[in-house]
Amino acid sequence: MDIPYTVTARPDTGLYNGKLGIWLFLASEVMLFGALFSSYLLLRVGAEVWPRGETILNIPMAFLNTVILISSSVTMVLAWASLKMNQFQKARWCLIGTFLLASGFLVVKFFEYSEKFAHGLAPKTNTFLAIYFTLTGLHGLHVVGGMVVMAFLFGPGAKMWRVAPERYTNRVEITGLYWHFVDLVWIFLFPVLYLL
Amino acid sequence: MIQRLLGLPIVASEHGPQLDFYTALVHLLMLALFLGWGAYFVFALHRFSAKRHPRADYYGTKSKFGKQSEIVVGIIEVLFLVGFAFPAWAIRVNAFPPESEATVVRVIGEQFAWNVHYPGADGKFGRTDIKLVDANNPLGLDRRDPDAKDDITTINQLSLPIDKPVIVHLSSKDVIHSFGLPYFRVKQDAIPGMTIPVWFKPTMLTPEGESWEIACSQLCGLGHYRMRGFITIMTPDKFAGWLKEQAAAQ
């Protein structure tokens, strides 16, 4: 007996296995970042002084990164849409685009971090910077994770297109869902850390 | 009576007997439930063993007993909550007596001792500063502060007069400790970075030659097991004498 519903949706749940899996995974991610955001709130409310993000952090850079991530979400959707329309080459270009945008995000982040360290600002300087580095660091790890998956789908994983195109399309869709979540987390992080 | 059966220790505070009464009441409920269901259980195991009852009855019991017993348990729990738990807790954490009518002390936990700080004759606590902390001055009390001149500090010895409310301002220097007074039904975590007040009213004198204890009730490191302080309840006269003695020794 093979495992059913790996590719097609089960009629009564309307989902294939991987899609349900990724939604559940994202639910747990919501709890993870939710806990960290709550910690941020509690620490901030309890603090005597709390620096405004804009006085320490570089807003233009973060804004640039927001644009980069949103664009990468668009290219990710395009990759999936192209596969749905059977345009494999186009999808590959979109995957590369997403990957490059993600790398761009990390490069900008790298400059931001080194600027902080150059000024002697480290996680241990104060609680604001501590939560800033923890949250953005964890988010950065999620970006890296996404990039690894994209690299796989572009490289060795792409062989699946020839044998099981539908399954490959599903994989790209799932990666896309994850990627939108990573994007969404950043869209929360940006105002919370930089603007408020 | 049932308090005795439960093996609760001596009770030496005003609010203690009430808490004990409710502890006993909750245990009575528990006992009733346990014995009730237990009797049923034993009976059912006996009556419906395969030997005595070879063919099971597909439908089982039709009685409403299950639902009724669940509702009764629910109602009793509500009664406990509103009849006792909410008001008793409100008294513990809100109904503080005015400081002027109470003995006010600070108790600061550290690994592994209880520092007790009395305000002295002026009734005012002196300033403390962690930079002044050393072996001889575990509280970091600034003796140059006028309010601190007459302050009294002791280690692991909390003496209190009887029949007068006590307010303890509780904190810690390092890790979390817990200020547990088993004979007074008082327990409160001492948390660094926070000062938490607790109050109670001692109603029994510590018998001569006995020592009542402050038991640290939160794991605080290797010496947690020996973080034992003493609490002594005295007549007001004796307490005044004790304070004088301590003041002289500072």
Add this chain to the structure above:
Amino acid sequence: MQPIPIIGAYLSAANAPGGVMLPEFYNQLGAMHGTIMVFMGVVPLAVGGFGNFVMPLQIGAPDMAFPRINMASYWAYFVGGVVMLASFFLPGGAANSGWTSYVPLAVTATVGQTWWLLGMVLLITSSLLGSLNFIVTIFQLRAPGLTFMRLPIFVWLQLVTAYLLLLAFPPLEAAAVLQLMDRVAGTSFFLPSGLVVSGQILGNSGGGNPLLWQHLFWFLAHPEVYVLILPAMGIVAEVLANNIRKPLWGYKPVVYSAIFLGFMSFVVWAHHMFLTGMGTTMSAFFQTTTMIISIPSVVILTSLFLSLWGASIRFTTPMLFALAFLPMFGIGGLTGLPLGLAPTDIHLHDTYYVIGHFHYVVAPGTLFALFAGIYYWFPKATGRYMNELLGKIHFWGSFVCINIVFFPMFIQGLAGMNRRLYDGGIQYAHAQTAAKWNMPMGHAAFALWAFQLFFIFNFFWSIKKGRRSPSNAWDATTLEWAAAPSPPPHGNFPEPPVVYREAYEYSVPGHPRDFTPQNEPETKRDK
């Protein structure tokens, strides 16, 4: 103080010179006992073990939905376990701040704590992957005809458990990351300003909050205790249904109660924190939710009790363990009530009463249920029964000893004897009478271990020499027995099963046999 008998001689001089344990070592053992039992013992066994083996069989699935994620989960668990155990050999030993790892103590503790945190992150990852797999499997791979209301109770409770794991573990992961930052990156998430540790002013930036850790920890750890009990209740329900030879009483109430329990378990966490300076509103909220959450447990237990009425009870070894679970969990659960009322918790908090409370639910509760499960599903996994006589010796010995170990804890707790005391409280005048119990309890604990030898021997002996069992070893109705051979082959079922009826159709009137398997097609008799 006396040296530990027998074992003492084998302990290293660094931990226990002359066989007398040092406080350092005691604290390590305490913290690691809690962690290992909960995160590396019961969860992997009840969820990872039974869940993985029995659940797919019960729903008629060939395997878990994601076999590779299953492997990943297993390896994360393995590495996490190795990290945890290896930490005993670090300088300063393993984590020693309790399984609760309260800060600031844990932040200032020895390096073992860092390993504990890393180990926890891995174990949490393992549980997350596992639970995701469980939920997808239950939703997607149910056999045709197996609607939700036909699922065996065990599957239902695994489903609720998986949700708890999925949603409660991430906050602990977040908390572990923050504590790791405090320990290695010098941050102060949990450290307030102005700490003086062993006479030294701590050079941290300050501004953190020690209670934040407790909130994050208990937000996980309360749902976690239901993770420990729900699969156990599931096993008990299966074994009970099979051995009473009639349908369980109140299937639906049990299912709804379990779901409700799952929801409620996210809003009771601060009942572990009543004495951290909680005001009236917060305490009223958490006392109320705590009382509310006891109701579904009462409903579940009541259903199981009432199921006995009209039964035809077979006292097999698994049934003995399952039956013992009921009153034992009753004692553990009932003693949760005085802890859940804040004013009575004042005296009982952090005493042996708490230790007694939760050991009654986890040891003669969950552990007994796990034993029941092992005896019950052993023939499924091996095609052989375990020995009944050895099983009964194991049961009665364990049952008597475990009560001698844990019941006196209530007496000690009521007398005010604190937990986590290296010397068992003998210094304290108020604990003198209660401390007398330490000796008999200690002996009973040794005897308890001795009785486990019967189990271990029985287990391995029966694999090779046990009495052969038919594939439906207990005349059961659920799919794992009715449709799969023992042991199940790769892919579990020779042909995909189809389900026609509810889970526990025992002693159906008009049927010749006293059990009607779920996959038995409808006949005229059913009308």
